[in-house]
Amino acid sequence: MRAMWRILSFTKTLTPFYVAIIACTVIGAAAGLTTPFITGAATTLIVDAIGQGQGGDDVVGQVVAGVLWLIALFALIELIAIGAQSIGGTLGDMMGERMRAILSTRYFTHLLRLPQRYFDDERTGTIVSRLDRSIATISTFAQSLANNFLSTMLTMAGILVITAIYAWPIAVLLAIMLPLYVWLTALTSGRWQRYEGRKNEHVDAARGRFNEVIAQLRVVASFGQERRELNDFRGHFAEVVRTTGRQSRWWHGMDALRSVVLALVFCATLAIVFVMTARGDLSVGDMVVLVQLLIMARQPITMMSWFIDISQRAIAGSVDFFTVMQTPPDPARERDIRAAGDEQGAAGPVDELVPVPGAPAIEFEGVTFSYADAETGADAGAGGDDSRRDAVHDVSFAVAPGERVALVSESGGGKTTILSLLLGFSAPRGGSIRVFGHPVERLSRAALRGAVGVVFQDAELFSGTVRENIAYARPDADDATVAEAARRANVDEFVERLPNGYDTVIGERGLKLSGGQRQRVAVARAALKDAPILVLDEATSALDTKSERLVQAGLDELMLGRSSLIVAHRLSTIATVDRIVTLRDGRVDEVGAPDELAISGGLYDELLTLQESGSAGHTGSR
Numbered sequence: 001m002r003a004m005w006r007i008l009s010f011t012k013t014l015t016p017f018y019v020a021i022i023a024c025t026v027i028g029a030a031a032g033l034t035t036p037f038i039t040g041a042a043t044t045l046i047v048d049a050i051g052q053g054q055g056g057d058d059v060v061g062q063v064v065a066g067v068l069w070l071i072a073l074f075a076l077i078e079l080i081a082i083g084a085q086s087i088g089g090t091l092g093d094m095m096g097e098r099m100r101a102i103l104s105t106r107y108f109t110h111l112l113r114l115p116q117r118y119f120d121d122e123r124t125g126t127i128v129s130r131l132d133r134s135i136a137t138i139s140t141f142a143q144s145l146a147n148n149f150l151s152t153m154l155t156m157a158g159i160l161v162i163t164a165i166y167a168w169p170i171a172v173l174l175a176i177m178l179p180l181y182v183w184l185t186a187l188t189s190g191r192w193q194r195y196e197g198r199k200n201e202h203v204d205a206a207r208g209r210f211n212e213v214i215a216q217l218r219v220v221a222s223f224g225q226e227r228r229e230l231n232d233f234r235g236h237f238a239e240v241v242r243t244t245g246r247q248s249r250w251w252h253g254m255d256a257l258r259s260v261v262l263a264l265v266f267c268a269t270l271a272i273v274f275v276m277t278a279r280g281d282l283s284v285g286d287m288v289v290l291v292q293l294l295i296m297a298r299q300p301i302t303m304m305s306w307f308i309d310i311s312q313r314a315i316a317g318s319v320d321f322f323t324v325m326q327t328p329p330d331p332a333r334e335r336d337i338r339a340a341g342d343e344q345g346a347a348g349p350v351d352e353l354v355p356v357p358g359a360p361a362i363e364f365e366g367v368t369f370s371y372a373d374a375e376t377g378a379d380a381g382a383g384g385d386d387s388r389r390d391a392v393h394d395v396s397f398a399v400a401p402g403e404r405v406a407l408v409s410e411s412g413g414g415k416t417t418i419l420s421l422l423l424g425f426s427a428p429r430g431g432s433i434r435v436f437g438h439p440v441e442r443l444s445r446a447a448l449r450g451a452v453g454v455v456f457q458d459a460e461l462f463s464g465t466v467r468e469n470i471a472y473a474r475p476d477a478d479d480a481t482v483a484e485a486a487r488r489a490n491v492d493e494f495v496e497r498l499p500n501g502y503d504t505v506i507g508e509r510g511l512k513l514s515g516g517q518r519q520r521v522a523v524a525r526a527a528l529k530d531a532p533i534l535v536l537d538e539a540t541s542a543l544d545t546k547s548e549r550l551v552q553a554g555l556d557e558l559m560l561g562r563s564s565l566i567v568a569h570r571l572s573t574i575a576t577v578d579r580i581v582t583l584r585d586g587r588v589d590e591v592g593a594p595d596e597l598a599i600s601g602g603l604y605d606e607l608l609t610l611q612e613s614g615s616a617g618h619t620g621s622r
């Protein structure tokens with residue numbers, strides 16, 4: 001229930017809808033409650049006339065006229081009720097859809113603000129699955145809340161009041177039965193939720209795997225694992241079906257129990273009405289009113305069971321919604337993506353990054369970071385004993401403006417981690433990182449990332465055209481700008497041969513291009529962005545020698561006049577950098593020019609010897 005209040009607070013803009021729907025509901029329910037009185041009044045007219053004996057055509061005519069008037073009134077009230085219902089229903093649908101939009105946007109906004117490690121731990125398919133379910137269950141609930149629940153409750157309240165006036169024992173019975181009914185339901189709710197939670201887990205797991213399998217279908221197929229993946233998938237849904245069976249048998253069993261209680265109470269109330277009428281405590285007209293009211297009361301009560309079902313689904317669904325919404329955001333990302341009006345998920349401040357005179361382009365000072373800390377969110381134990389678990393420990397180095405610096409280590413040495421820290425994907429536990437003299441944590445992400453162009457090992461392209469991918473950072477770039485960036489990255493060389501040139505659609509994640517082509521598109525994308533700092537993470541490592549040369553040529557041109565931080569697996573590609581920083585287990589080992597380090601006997605020297613002797617064919621002959 002607290003969750004529902006929070007959702008209401010998210011959807012304050014829907015208040016006019018809530019008010020209008022409540023108004024329609026009140027009118028509809030009130031109209032519904034008056035109809036038994038009209039039939040009751042008609043009955044009284046007739047019964048009285050019969051009681052007085054046949055009083056001639058005059059009396060009959062009067063009674064007939066009176067009854068017809070009452071029927072006309074009945075019709076009018078029905079019309080009002082129908083009108084209120086259909087207006088309320090329309091508003092309810094509109095409200096539901098708007099709520100879906102608002103909550104989805106909220107969710108997406110919050111996801112974009114979450115720290116990178118959230119996405120390291122969760123699978124895309126699972127995230128999507130949760131979003132779908134949460135939003136669907138919550139908005140269905142809200143819609144039925146608006147369209148049915150309220151009128152049900154009002155009708156029940158009306159019936160209670162009216163029966164209390166006419167025949168209080170009935171009201172007492174109903175007043176005892178209603179809480180009993182709700183209590184019986186609440187009793188069953190916990191177990192229902194557990195079943196639902198188990199089902200959701202399996203659905204999420206299946207959908208998470210589904211996404212991965214589709215994305216990596218070539219791997220699945222080449223290892224011949226389709227059948228196993230299919231079996232796993234089927235297994236999850238078999239479990240969902242089994243659990244649903246248990247859940248449903250149990251729920252309907254309890255529902256039957258509730259219905260028995262309901263039926264008994266209904267019989268008892270009818271008996272009371274008939275006995276009271278027979279003893280003359282109630283008139284026949286009153287009896288007609290009460291019988292109708294009691295028959296009317298059955299529908300809202302059974303509806304409550306359906307309604308409780310939906311609300312439980314919503315509670316189970318919103319657990320995930322709020323789990324995500326309550327995951328603490330990355331403060332820096334939060335600053336950038338303000339919730340503000342939320343409808344637009346307004347962008348953060350686009351601060352220009354003005355270099356502090358004399359400051360290095362990039363500066364790391366005593367930076368320490370561990371993935372384990374990031375997970376637990378613990379700041380404690382800084383510099384403590386478990387420094388061996390640090391992915392990066394006490395790292396200091398600087399890249400002067402226009403300088404090219406390479407990071408070298410064995411695999412797992414912390415190079416990628418250093419780049420993530422620089423880009424603000426994670427925050428260090430200790431030390432400071434400055435870009436053009438500004439501490440990273442004080443820059444807006446927009447300013448920070450505006451200053452840095454990146455090319456990763458696996459060019460991360462989007463489905464869309466070559467042009468869209470190159471112009472990702474500046475969608476409004478004109479053709480000449482795109483063509484220039486493409487030329488510098490040697491993209492033009494292969495684009496000419498594509499069926500639609502720059503308008504060729506390259507498939508999800510650029511799958512229709514070769515690795516080298518993808519990488520050149522990524523270089524063009526960075527070239528178009530034209531940022532003063534360039535970060536390369538093994539940008540050519542996955543390529544064959546010829547592609548590497550083409551990409552490297554593009555990169556060399558791109559690095560001109562920029563401050564660059566380069567991670568390269570093949571040391572031949574970094575022989576021309578200004579300085580090299582070597583890392584051993586996340587700690588800086590040596591810093592120096594390539595020729596110096598090549599004869600120092602340190603890590604670089606070691607790796608160089610290994611690469612030259614070990615896999616000459618692989619590294620090329622230089």
Ligand code: ADP
Pocket residue numbers: 120371391409410411412413414415416417418
């Ligand atoms: P490199 O890029 O030099 O190969 P990384 O910076 O990727 O090294 O990794 C440094 C260390 O951090 C490794 O021990 C690696 O296993 C660990 N690591 C990297 N990424 C993560 C992550 N997302 N979660 C937990 N540990 C990680």
Ligand code: MG
Pocket residue numbers: 415416417
């Ligand atoms: Mg790496």
